[in-house]
Amino acid sequence: MFSLETANIEKAINNAKALHPKVKMVEFGTYEVAGSKGNTYTVKCYRAHGEKIVECNCATRPGVACKHGMAACSLHIALAAQRGH
Numbered sequence: 001m002f003s004l005e006t007a008n009i010e011k012a013i014n015n016a017k018a019l020h021p022k023v024k025m026v027e028f029g030t031y032e033v034a035g036s037k038g039n040t041y042t043v044k045c046y047r048a049h050g051e052k053i054v055e056c057n058c059a060t061r062p063g064v065a066c067k068h069g070m071a072a073c074s075l076h077i078a079l080a081a082q083r084g085h
């Protein structure tokens, strides 16, 4: 789990751009992201205490942004913009 406000997301964004993992929406705020080994990670994007929180069930340490989280997040932000959130 990491916050878009406090985590260093630049590296994770670059990794997400390089690998371009497939992201599937389960429901608004919940996404399935394809891992490199044919596995899938579940990512949740939501707001808590004024921060944008991203939760991914991969092995990345808490507080460190991962590429799955950023890939899901970019879709989430685009969907949120469409919905006017």
Ligand SMILES: [Zn+2]
Residues within 6 Å of the ligand: 041, 056, 057, 058, 059, 060, 066, 067, 068, 069
């Ligand atoms: Zn992850």
